Amino acid sequence: GIESFIKLIYENNSSFIDYFNNPTVLLDETVRIVSRIRSFNEEFQEIFKTMIEKGEVLPIQAEWVYDIEYILNKIKNTTRMLIKKMEDNHLP
Numbered sequence: 299g300i301e302s303f304i305k306l307i308y309e310n311n312s313s314f315i316d317y318f319n320n321p322t323v324l325l326d327e328t329v330r331i332v333s334r335i336r337s338f339n340e341e342f343q344e345i346f347k348t349m350i351e352k353g354e355v356l357p358i359q360a361e362w363v364y365d366i367e368y369i370l371n372k373i374k375n376t377t378r379m380l381i382k383k384m385e386d387n388h389l390p
Contacts (some may be wrong), residue, residue, distance in 0.1 A: 322377040
């Protein structure tokens, strides 16, 4: 869709978090979130590389997917609430 060309149309782009003033970000199982984002990005890069070779996408379209460093940088100045699963051995 047209969203693939956003960076070609608009000079400055915003992410979801940019629309809020001083948001509180709730993260459930942060290790798992980071791992899943990294896995997604690796898979995306492989698929995207094939699509570039076939001429199905433009290289600039790869910038549409945010990597984990970008996401963590975006939320570093927010209030964060982290939820972590307790291990069974910590229960009475």
